[in-house]
Amino acid sequence: QSVLTQPPSVSAAPGQKVTISCSGSSSNIGNKYVSWYQQLPGTAPKLLIYENNKRPSGIPDRFSGSKSGTSATLGITGLQTGDEADYYCETWDTSLNTGVFGGGTKLTVL
């Protein structure tokens, strides 16, 4: 049981938009910045979004992040088959004094 809750899977057609939610609490998302990672099959995770909505250099603006209260959302527009991957949210938990991840969401581009 992960501290952060994500839907196990989402799907959408190429070219469409999808959002992935991440729900937490006041001890984590509610008072901390959220980051998002993409893990393509057989590869290490890659940072997509940090500090809720900032993109590292090289990450296209098709990827966006937002946060409201104790929830965060990753948005992906203009879906491509190459976006099929597992996506994870992550932040720091002040009660546990550890980093915490969501359980991951598998994106299928139909």
Added chain:
Amino acid sequence: EVQLVESGGGLVQPGGSLRLSCAASGFTLSSHWMSWVRQAPGKGLEWVANINEDGSKKNYVDSVKGRFTISRDNGKNSLFLQMSSLRAEDTALYYCARVIGIDEAFDPWGQGTLVTVSS
């Protein structure tokens, strides 16, 4: 190029020990917190431990407290994870990651080193 390369994984019997290493290059290790994250086969990511810039502050997930020790040698551009009293549930791909920004964002990640605990 910023790069992290893990090593030291392998097959170990329950109750055994293993020391993982992470070689850093392309950036000043002493300027960053560093973390270990693991992923059991077919499962999601699990945060394991982190360490501050000079090694004076360390945090661990409850499941490894008292068994794992994170350390670093900034002069040798290296991060370590000493693992003891290993259990089957510690079987995972272990990644080291550089912490950037605020609140534990990780970039980049190494390619991972596989630890298998089995008799």
